[in-house]
Amino acid sequence: MKVLVTVKEVAEVEDEFEIDGLKIDERYLEYDLNEWDDYAVEEGVQIAEANDDVEVVTVTIGPERSEETIRMALAKGADRAIRVWDDALDGADFVDVATKTDILAAVVEDEQPDLVLTGVQAGDDAFGATGVSLADAIGFEWAAVVNALDLDVDGGVAHLRRELEGGVEELTDVDLPAVLTIQTGINEPRYASLRGIRQAQSKEIAPKSFEDLGLDASVTESEITLTSMYEPESESDATIWEGSADETAGKLAEFLRDKGVGQA
Amino acid sequence: MSDVLAITEHRRGELRDVSYELITAGRQLADELGGDLHLAVISGDVSGFADKLNREGVDTIHTVDEGEEFNHDVYTQVITQLYDELQPGALLMPNSVNGLDYAPAVANHLDLPLVTDAIDFSYNGTLEATREQYGSKVETTVEVDADHVALTIRPGEWPGAEETGDADVVSFEASIDESAVKSTVTGFEEVGGGDVDITDADILVSVGRGIKEEENIELVQELADALGATLSSSRPIVDNGWLPKNRQVGQSGKVVTPDVYIAIGISGAVQHVAGMKGSDTIIAINTDPNAPIFDIADYGIVDDLFDVVPALTEQFK
Ligand SMILES: Cc1cc2nc3c(=O)[nH]c(=O)nc-3n(C[C@H](O)[C@H](O)[C@H](O)COP(=O)(O)OP(=O)(O)OC[C@H]3O[C@@H](n4cnc5c(N)ncnc54)[C@H](O)[C@@H]3O)c2cc1C
Numbered sequence: 001m002k003v004l005v006t007v008k009e010v011a012e013v014e015d016e017f018e019i020d021g022l023k024i025d026e027r028y029l030e031y032d033l034n035e036w037d038d039y040a041v042e043e044g045v046q047i048a049e050a051n052d053d054v055e056v057v058t059v060t061i062g063p064e065r066s067e068e069t070i071r072m073a074l075a076k077g078a079d080r081a082i083r084v085w086d087d088a089l090d091g092a093d094f095v096d097v098a099t100k101t102d103i104l105a106a107v108v109e110d111e112q113p114d115l116v117l118t119g120v121q122a123g124d125d126a127f128g129a130t131g132v133s134l135a136d137a138i139g140f141e142w143a144a145v146v147n148a149l150d151l152d153v154d155g156g157v158a159h160l161r162r163e164l165e166g167g168v169e170e171l172t173d174v175d176l177p178a179v180l181t182i183q184t185g186i187n188e189p190r191y192a193s194l195r196g197i198r199q200a201q202s203k204e205i206a207p208k209s210f211e212d213l214g215l216d217a218s219v220t221e222s223e224i225t226l227t228s229m230y231e232p233e234s235e236s237d238a239t240i241w242e243g244s245a246d247e248t249a250g251k252l253a254e255f256l257r258d259k260g261v262g263q264a
Numbered sequence: 265m266s267d268v269l270a271i272t273e274h275r276r277g278e279l280r281d282v283s284y285e286l287i288t289a290g291r292q293l294a295d296e297l298g299g300d301l302h303l304a305v306i307s308g309d310v311s312g313f314a315d316k317l318n319r320e321g322v323d324t325i326h327t328v329d330e331g332e333e334f335n336h337d338v339y340t341q342v343i344t345q346l347y348d349e350l351q352p353g354a355l356l357m358p359n360s361v362n363g364l365d366y367a368p369a370v371a372n373h374l375d376l377p378l379v380t381d382a383i384d385f386s387y388n389g390t391l392e393a394t395r396e397q398y399g400s401k402v403e404t405t406v407e408v409d410a411d412h413v414a415l416t417i418r419p420g421e422w423p424g425a426e427e428t429g430d431a432d433v434v435s436f437e438a439s440i441d442e443s444a445v446k447s448t449v450t451g452f453e454e455v456g457g458g459d460v461d462i463t464d465a466d467i468l469v470s471v472g473r474g475i476k477e478e479e480n481i482e483l484v485q486e487l488a489d490a491l492g493a494t495l496s497s498s499r500p501i502v503d504n505g506w507l508p509k510n511r512q513v514g515q516s517g518k519v520v521t522p523d524v525y526i527a528i529g530i531s532g533a534v535q536h537v538a539g540m541k542g543s544d545t546i547i548a549i550n551t552d553p554n555a556p557i558f559d560i561a562d563y564g565i566v567d568d569l570f571d572v573v574p575a576l577t578e579q580f581k
Contacts, residue, residue: 011398012398013398013399013401013402015551015552015553015554015555016554017401019402022404024398024402094406096377096378097368097371097372097378097380098372098377098378101372120364123398123399124397124398125397126380126381126395126396126397126399127378127380127381128359128364128380128381129364129367129368129371129378129380130368131368132364132365132366132367132368132369133368133369133371133372133378135369136340136368136369136370136372136373137372141337141446141447142336142365142369143336143365143447144336144361144364144365145361145364145365161453162361162365163361163516164275164361164362164452164516165360165361165515165516166515166516166518166519167454167455167456167509167512167516167517167518168275168452168453168454168455169452169453169454169455170449170451170452171449171450171451171452171453172447172448172449172450173447173448173450174446174447175446175447181364184499184500184503185499185502185503188504188505222377223377223408223409223410224377224379224406224407224408224409225406225407225409226404226405226406227392227405227406227407228404228405229397229402229403229404230402230403230404231401231402231403231554232396232400232402232403232559234558234559235559235560236558236559236560236561238548238558238561238562238563238564239562239563239564240558240563240564240565240566241563241564241565245567245568245571245572245575246575248565248567248572249565249572249575249576249578249579250575250579252547252563252565252572252576253576253579253580255547255563256491256524259523259524259545261467261491261492261493261524262490262491262492262580
């Protein structure tokens with residue numbers, strides 16, 4: 001069985017930052033594996049540990065720089081990685097769901113996985129849509145926001161829980177092959193061991209261009225364009241207490257006492 | 265003609281608030297596009313739901329009597345068929361957990377550009393939608409250059425429609441291909457019972473990822489004890505197994521409305537805010553002056569929690 005896990009390198013923004021046109025200035029960004037994808041990788045690796053003959057392959061749409069991040073997934077136990085990039089994506093302000101869907105569908109066509117795991121959303125653009133859109137494109141069944149998974153490989157069914165709002169979980173069975181979008185908390189992502197990090201150095205990260213996947217630049221054509229990015233006007237009318245920690249703690253304590261807190 | 269079709273949401277016999285919000289958002293968009301507002305209500309007690317959804321601004325309600333509860337395979341088929349019949353300019357869906365379980369599939373199926381989690385939009389020849397990125401640190405606008413679009417709206421951003429209306433209620437007969445229904449909902453479970461009920465607390469001291477290590481939770485617990493408050497948390501604390509699920513505040517945790525909510529090392533992500541914005545007084549302690557939590561806080565301290573929290577506890581000893 002083959003499990004394909006989509007992983008994304010996301011940018012995290014420092015506390016203070018500047019916007020340059022339609023982007024946050026590079027100086028204020030740090031890159032990391034998308035939080036939700038970390039759980040998806042862990043779930044894939046756990047499936048491989050619990051079943052015979054499972055290969056875990058990660059796929060990333062990202063520039064060469066992202067290989068550093070992809071190696072983390074390999075160090076945690078994924079077998080090999082695919083990284084898709086093309087000149088046509090260089091300088092794109094943002095890649096919409098349809099484009100990601102087309103690219104990932106081409107990878108699925110190549111790899112023929114039995115199960116695809118994605119994160120629920122990416123921490124940067126937060127569209128939350130790629131997994132379910134991909135499922136429709138490749139004719140797989142799917143489930144979004146999965147926080148428990150019990151795979152019956154022989155029966156061809158995934159017994160799972162979907163985490164709804166308000167502390168309610170839905171119990172659902174979906175037929176395989178499927179795309180599942182993985183919610184944080186489903187497992188405990190492992191830290192990469194030193195041994196894992198060393199092994200990851202020799203694992204394959206296969207770069208693929210659009211041409212390799214039978215695509216052309218037209219997949220990047222989008223009806224959606226980013227037109228502006230700005231810091232939201234602060235709606236804050238919060239009173240900010242200033243001073244040393246002792247002083248601010250004193251002011252907050254006074255405020256709380258006035259409210260009758262802590263006077264039991 | 266540019267109509268709007270909005271898909272309402274219900275669960276276990278109850279319409280969810282976002283259904284009424286979709287009416288407000290849908291009416292706004294239909295006015296801008298110069299068309300009608302159609303609602304669809306799929307599964308469950310559709311005629312009972314249609315009565316409740318019959319609010320001012322709705323032109324037509326399509327009831328689709330298919331099954332009891334949400335099933336994404338059924339929803340996807342019904343919505344694509346209804347879309348084909350009505351050919352609306354915009355398809356509006358909730359950015360809820362269930363919305364995200366069918367909207368992307370529907371958009372892909374119908375080849376519609378998809379914008380999720382919109383917090384605002386306007387139409388001026390082209391549709392412009394406002395979204396948030398990087399954990400609400402920036403806002404962006406995207407322009408959709410197409411005659412047809414799929415949009416999901418963030419719950420809680422539009423007021424719910426209240427006035428009674430006089431919409432036409434019509435039943436829509438979908439033809440469901442049962443062989444394409446490959447998922448079955450087998451039940452629901454409430455999670456997060458246990459030792460305390462944070463929804464009962466008058467004062468909540470809530471801890472987030474800023475606490476960094478499990479051992480440090482003790483610091484915040486001491487403060488809660490000194491204040492006679494209850495300890496709650498944001499999601500990562502529960503994901504890490506540092507506190508049980510019944511302590512989680514937020515969209516997928518508990519909705520709380522204490523007199524005082526003290527958010528310590530919590531950024532104020534939308535899914536967290538959804539669970540605590542109704543608190544009477546919100547106080548935030550965070551090193552990042554731009555953290556979105558300060559947008560909804562009444563009082564704040566921009567400083568290191570490891571300095572402020574012990575000092576505060578000391579004040580109450
Ligand atoms: C479908 C879905 C459902 C979700 N449901 C929920 C939910 O119910 N509840 C929930 O909380 N989240 C939920 N989330 C997750 C949510 O998106 C955020 O990831 C989460 O709320 C972030 O938690 P946080 O604020 O503790 O951590 P972070 O966002 O990492 O913020 C940590 C904060 O601590 C501050 N900080 C760091 N160090 C210090 C210090 N020394 N002193 C003071 N401050 C410091 C930082 O400046 C930062 O603002 C959900 C997400 C999804 C996709």
